[in-house]
Amino acid sequence: MDVTTLAEVTGNIGTVGYGLAAVGPGIGLGILIGKTIEGMARQPEVAGQLRTTMFIGIAFVEVLALLGLVAGFIVPA
Amino acid sequence: MSTAIHTLGYWRIHDGQVRRRALLVRKRLRPYDLRETLLSTPAIPLLLAASEGEGEFHAPTVADFFPPAIFFEGTPFEFNRIMLVRVIAAVVLLTIFCLAARRARLVPGRFQNAVEMILDFVRNSIAVEVLGEVNGRKYFRLLATIFCTVLFMNITSVVPFLNIAGTSVIGLPIVLAAWTYVMYLGAGVKAQGVGGFLRSSLFPPGVPKVLYLLLTPIEFLQVFVLRPATLVIRLLANMVAGHLMLAICFTATSYFLFDSDGAMKLFGAGTFVAGAAFFFFEIFVAALQAYVFAILTAVYLNMSIEAEH
Numbered sequence: 001m002d003v004t005t006l007a008e009v010t011g012n013i014g015t016v017g018y019g020l021a022a023v024g025p026g027i028g029l030g031i032l033i034g035k036t037i038e039g040m041a042r043q044p045e046v047a048g049q050l051r052t053t054m055f056i057g058i059a060f061v062e063v064l065a066l067l068g069l070v071a072g073f074i075v076p077a
Numbered sequence: 078m079s080t081a082i083h084t085l086g087y088w089r090i091h092d093g094q095v096r097r098r099a100l101l102v103r104k105r106l107r108p109y110d111l112r113e114t115l116l117s118t119p120a121i122p123l124l125l126a127a128s129e130g131e132g133e134f135h136a137p138t139v140a141d142f143f144p145p146a147i148f149f150e151g152t153p154f155e156f157n158r159i160m161l162v163r164v165i166a167a168v169v170l171l172t173i174f175c176l177a178a179r180r181a182r183l184v185p186g187r188f189q190n191a192v193e194m195i196l197d198f199v200r201n202s203i204a205v206e207v208l209g210e211v212n213g214r215k216y217f218r219l220l221a222t223i224f225c226t227v228l229f230m231n232i233t234s235v236v237p238f239l240n241i242a243g244t245s246v247i248g249l250p251i252v253l254a255a256w257t258y259v260m261y262l263g264a265g266v267k268a269q270g271v272g273g274f275l276r277s278s279l280f281p282p283g284v285p286k287v288l289y290l291l292l293t294p295i296e297f298l299q300v301f302v303l304r305p306a307t308l309v310i311r312l313l314a315n316m317v318a319g320h321l322m323l324a325i326c327f328t329a330t331s332y333f334l335f336d337s338d339g340a341m342k343l344f345g346a347g348t349f350v351a352g353a354a355f356f357f358f359e360i361f362v363a364a365l366q367a368y369v370f371a372i373l374t375a376v377y378l379n380m381s382i383e384a385e386h
Contacts, residue, residue: 052206056376059369063307066314073139 014072021068028061134332137324142246142317162233163243170229199224199371207375208382216378219260223253224371227312231363234320235356242316242363247309254308257374261304265381274381304377308370315366319359326352 036054040047148156177192185193199221205213230243244250265274278300279293326348333345 048202048206052202052372055365055369056372059311059373060307063311066311066318069314069318070310 012072014075018068018072021071022065025061025065028064029058032057032061134336135328137321137328139317141241141320141324159241159243159246162239162241163230163249165239166229166233166243170225174225195225195228196221203368203371203375207372208379212378212382213375216260216264216375219256220371220375223257223374224367227253227370228364228367231316231366232360234316234323234363235359241320244312244366245316245320247313250309250312253312253370254305257308257377258305261374261377261381264378268382278381308373312366312370315362319355319362322355323352323359326355 032054036050039050142159144158146155146157147161173192177189180186181189200213200217203224204217204220207213208216227244230249232242233239234242234245262274265278268274269277279296280289281292281296284292329348330345330352333342333348337344
């Protein structure tokens with residue numbers, strides 16, 4: 001009996017995994033940077049301090065997305 | 078026989094598989110086999126060229142980061158293209174700073190001004206901002222070295238003909254992160270003693286006692302494993318991803334322009350513009366990662382030095 005293939009996808013499922021891994025950090029970065037901008041608009045005199053803190057926060061959030069990228073290379077296909 | 082072993086070792090690398098395995102295989106070669114190995118090296122690009130079909134699109138792979146050796150092939154001191162890029166970046170960095178230091182004047186010229194701007198940025202926006210006046214000046218040399226090293230090793234990813242970041246293979250990020258690790262543990266022990274440092278970092282004050290069951294293992298992982306590991310992964314993954322993005326854009330441009338026909342050639346313009354945009358984005362990322370690495374080092378030092386945070 002023939003099996004009819006209606007749709008076929010080729011490639012590595014790891015790419016989908018990376019897409020999922022990027023969702024959380026994406027939302028996180030949005031909130032983080034948006035709130036910093038809000039803070040800067042309210043109090044421009046502490047903008048420098050806020051920016052430094054924002055970059056430290058970004059570094060922690062960003063690494064989650066990068067772990068998703070690295071996982072694709074570490075786990076063999 | 079020995080050639081067969083060598084070829085096996087080589088292809089393992091080229092497939093982007095574990096590098097160590099390839100080295101182990103190669104170590105078994107006896108000295109008199111090395112001549113054969115050296116002779117077989119020039120044949121490798123030919124093999125590569127033959128294996129690539131014409132007119133097909135080839136996406137860049139992880140193999141970009143494990144190029145064939147240039148010198149000392151088969152020894153633990155194997156020297157490849159990325160090492161060469163690192164040496165060039167280091168020489169340029171040293172030359173710039175030696176020249177600036179040798180010709181330092183009270184009233185700086187344009188060149189000295191540029192170098193001083195970098196150092197001034199590290200001292201004011203990273204060291205003093207995070208660590209305060211006293212400790213900031215104390216750790217300024219560490220932070221400046223880390224910032225400039227990461228910056229120069231990163232920026233090679235957009236320098237024409239070098240085209241790959243010195244930090245896009247794990248060795249250099251590990252060395253830098255290990256230095257940071259030793260420095261912040263040392264600073265903590267020096268400031269609070271071994272017991273005091275462990276108590277303040279593993280048992281943060283102001284928390285109900287029961288929560289320590291949950292909190293202490295997390296804090297332990299955080300201080301002793303995750304901080305250095307994330308420093309390495311952040312830098313490495315950023316530069317790997319940046320190189321792959323640039324390589325994809327420009328190989329796609331070349332494919333669309335030369336190997337596709339008709340209206341498809343128009344896509345080449347799109348990928349070229351994207352490549353150019355990513356080129357400038359890479360410059361930004363290179364500087365940003367240098368900043369992030371240095372500022373996290375400062376933050377970790379600060380967390381170690383100050384008892385409660």
